Amino acid sequence: MAEWLLTKETFREGSILYERSVLVVEDEPFIRGLVSDKLKGDGFKVEVAASAAEARKIADTKDIDIVILDIDLGAGPNGLDLGIALHKMHPELALVFLTHVPEPRIFGLDVKSIPKNAAYLLKERLSDPNLLNAAIEAALRDRVGPEFRDDLKPSHPLVNVSRIQLDVLRMIAKGMSNQQIADARGTSLRAVENLVNRAISAAGIDAESKTSARVIAVREFIRVAGLPE
Numbered sequence: 001m002a003e004w005l006l007t008k009e010t011f012r013e014g015s016i017l018y019e020r021s022v023l024v025v026e027d028e029p030f031i032r033g034l035v036s037d038k039l040k041g042d043g044f045k046v047e048v049a050a051s052a053a054e055a056r057k058i059a060d061t062k063d064i065d066i067v068i069l070d071i072d073l074g075a076g077p078n079g080l081d082l083g084i085a086l087h088k089m090h091p092e093l094a095l096v097f098l099t100h101v102p103e104p105r106i107f108g109l110d111v112k113s114i115p116k117n118a119a120y121l122l123k124e125r126l127s128d129p130n131l132l133n134a135a136i137e138a139a140l141r142d143r144v145g146p147e148f149r150d151d152l153k154p155s156h157p158l159v160n161v162s163r164i165q166l167d168v169l170r171m172i173a174k175g176m177s178n179q180q181i182a183d184a185r186g187t188s189l190r191a192v193e194n195l196v197n198r199a200i201s202a203a204g205i206d207a208e209s210k211t212s213a214r215v216i217a218v219r220e221f222i223r224v225a226g227l228p229e
Contacts, residue, residue, distance in 0.1 A: 021045040021063055022136070025055040025079060026070040026098075031123070035068065035098070035132070042133060052077040059086055064093060066136055071099040071107065072226055080109055087115035094139035096132070098123060103154040105163045106225045108170075111151055119148040157220045158203050165199035168192060169221040170228050172214070 022044045026032035029050075036046045047062060049055035052073055059067065067086060071079035083095050095118035102122065104111055114120060119135040126132065135148045146152060158166065171181045182192045200213045203220060207213045222228075 019043070019045050020065045020140075021047065022066045022068060023047045023049060023055060023058055023062075023064045024068045025049045025052070025073070025082065026068075027051065027073045028070070031070070035126075038129075038132070052079070052082040055082055056085070059090060059093070064090075066094045066096065066140065068096045068098050068132075068136075071097060071101045078107055080104055080107055080113065083115060083118065084113060087118070094136065095119070096121065096135050096139055097151075098126075098132070100124075101225060102156045103151045103159075105166055106158075108163065108167055110163070114149075114151065117142040117144045119144050120151040121148065122150045125150070156224045158199075158224055160202045160204075161199050162202070165195055165202065166221070168195045169199055169217055170225070172196070173218045173221050173228050 022039050024032060024036045024039070024046060026035065026048070027050050032048055032050065036048050039046050044066075047058050047064065049058055050073075053076065055067070055069075058064065067083070069079040069083050073079055073082070077085075079097060079099065083097060086093055087095060095115055097114070097118060097120045099121075100123050101107065104113055117139060119139050121131065121135055135144070138144045138148050158169075161169070168181060168185075171184065176184070178192045178196070179189055182189045185192070196214060196217070197207070200207055200217050203217055205213050205216050205220075209216060
């Protein structure tokens with residue numbers, strides 16, 4: 001059983017001292033460099049990946065202790081898909097999601113999809129220099145509490161919009177018409193129109209606004225989730 005030291009970057013098992021290895025998965029070069037440089041300065045051994053495919057290869061071939069994952073990784077699998085896959089294949093890995101996405105529903109997933117004892121931090125909280133290391137430590141010890149699960153207390157304009165309604169708004173944000181959405185979902189045009197109207201109502205948007213309520217709803221979706229791929 002590992003005997004934890006006072007330092008955050010190393011641990012001792014038996015009589016051998018190990019350096020903790022972190023994989024940072026982030027498609028934005030500036031953020032990737034910022035996080036990896038910070039961790040290197042704290043004494044961690046750091047690997048970096050810009051995509052889910054690259055991260056899978058590193059995790060499968062190198063000795064990694066912690067994975068820090070952005071969720072919006074651009075084209076291809078997102079960070080939630082990657083985290084779930086890594087947890088199944090390498091359950092010993094400590095996972096820390098570091099993202100601007102306020103909750104998994106934005107990507108069509110339930111909060112229960114987050115692997116047990118994974119941390120979920122919003123990037124805006126990185127102004128606290130001790131936060132990331134504290135979340136890593138909690139994930140390594142399987143002691144992730146509410147203070148490291150920002151997804152459990154989401155605060156954004158679409159917080160009351162259902163997951164199905166969010167899916168429809170995502171399709172609209174991609175430029176799909178109501179008929180195209182109905183065809184893709186295998187449902188009626190009327191059902192899609194009702195979903196959009198309920199989403200607008202749940203988001204607290206004035207349906208009589210001079211600006212199209214549909215446009216406002218999509219604009220809020222993009223502001224919360226970013227442009228959909």
